[in-house]
Amino acid sequence: MISGTAGQLQNGPASSGAALGRKLGYGLLYIILILVAVLQVLPLVWLLFFSLKNNQEVFNLPPFSLPMDPKWANYSKVWSAGNINVYFLNSVWVTVLATALTVILASLVTYAVTRMKWKGSSFVLGLFMVAMMIPVHSTLIPLFSVYNKIGLTDHPLSLIFSYVAFNMPITIMILLGFYYALPREVEEAAVIDGCSVNRMFAQIVFPMTSSVLATTAIINMIYNWNEFIFVNTFISSDIYKTLTVGVQNFIGQYTTDWGAIGATLMISILPILITFLFLSDKIVEGIAAGSVKG
CATH class of the missing domain: 1.10.3720.10 (MetI-like)
Incomplete structure (x- = not known):
């Protein structure tokens, strides 16, 4: 009985430590995956903002800045005239x-x-x-x-x-x-x-x-x-x-x-x-x- 209790006491901290290690590993993995996903989405966001700007805004504003006056007409122009x-x-x-x-x-x-x-x-x-x-x-x-x-x-x-x-x-x-x-x-x-x-x-x-x-x-x-x-x-x-x-x-x-x-x-x-x-x-x-x- 005493030896069984001692074994449980020894296994308890080890198992809890392993569980904590797994949680930390999964947490780190999720953080890395989220960062990779954000990096994958950023070019699409940049392209969307880019498509709503005129030439002056493209060269004068920061890449990820919102256009001051979104040019939705760019889409209708390229669809018909282009x-x-x-x-x-x-x-x-x-x-x-x-x-x-x-x-x-x-x-x-x-x-x-x-x-x-x-x-x-x-x-x-x-x-x-x-x-x-x-x-x-x-x-x-x-x-x-x-x-x-x-x-x-x-x-x-x-x-x-x-x-x-x-x-x-x-x-x-x-x-x-x-x-x-x-x-x-x-x-x-x-x-x-x-x-x-x-x-x-x-x-x-x-x-x-x-x-x-x-x-x-x-x-x-x-x-x-x-x-x-x-x-x-x-x-x-x-x-x-x-x-x-x-x-x-x-x-x-x-x-x-x-x-x-x-x-x-x-x-x-x-x-x-x-x-x-x-x-x-x-x-x-x-x-x-x-x-x-x-």
């Missing part, structure tokens, strides 16, 4: 179409490589993985030459083909772990019931991968929406330009409308920001699901 409405719609449909094609084609390739036995599957997968190491800038001249010969320069298809080609490797890499982890018993049962390969993929495998598909779709959307190099190289007509290139309309030889540029950047950020806020849990779920094999 053709941002056209650029915005171009960004939307090009991004959606390229993302959908990339996700579907990458799913087909990954299914064929991981779930079907055929000669050369490892070689094909290796080719896609090697493509990840090719710098984008090194392909601009060859791609421009090819598109020029087949009549796709200054055409939205040049953007869609380029986005799909360069996003396929990273999309396949994300899908690989999830497809390897799929139980083969489901496919075997479907084959016994007389299910064809095409039907098995469309009705069984493809729906089972919805979480990781959401992850790849969001990653593709962010890349396609923010892409600048291909648009600036292949597109010259205003009717096909996207938001990333359209911001240059407010940069003149002698004067630059900085408030309009800020408003354009704010408009371009909002769709991706809203999408990420609503679907961020899908990104974590998809990455976690694709990181475990077996």
Whole structure:
């Protein structure tokens, strides 16, 4: 009895000290995370204030100071007079179409490589993985030459083909772990019931991968929406330009409308920001699901 009481007295301070250490550790972690979150939000706050100022306020006031007279007209000006409405719609449909094609084609390739036995599957997968190491800038001249010969320069298809080609490797890499982890018993049962390969993929495998598909779709959307190099190289007509290139309309030889540029950047950020806020849990779920094999 005495020895048991002594043991409790010895364990009591140790356990309370460990609990206190855990609380301090969590408190320090939360403080660090809050500071990181604030640092992430500050550029958005600065851009919002920037978009509501005129040129004089941009250069004469501190960066995070509120504008003396908020210029909400900057948003209406860039939307109508600056053709941002056209650029915005171009960004939307090009991004959606390229993302959908990339996700579907990458799913087909990954299914064929991981779930079907055929000669050369490892070689094909290796080719896609090697493509990840090719710098984008090194392909601009060859791609421009090819598109020029087949009549796709200054055409939205040049953007869609380029986005799909360069996003396929990273999309396949994300899908690989999830497809390897799929139980083969489901496919075997479907084959016994007389299910064809095409039907098995469309009705069984493809729906089972919805979480990781959401992850790849969001990653593709962010890349396609923010892409600048291909648009600036292949597109010259205003009717096909996207938001990333359209911001240059407010940069003149002698004067630059900085408030309009800020408003354009704010408009371009909002769709991706809203999408990420609503679907961020899908990104974590998809990455976690694709990181475990077996």
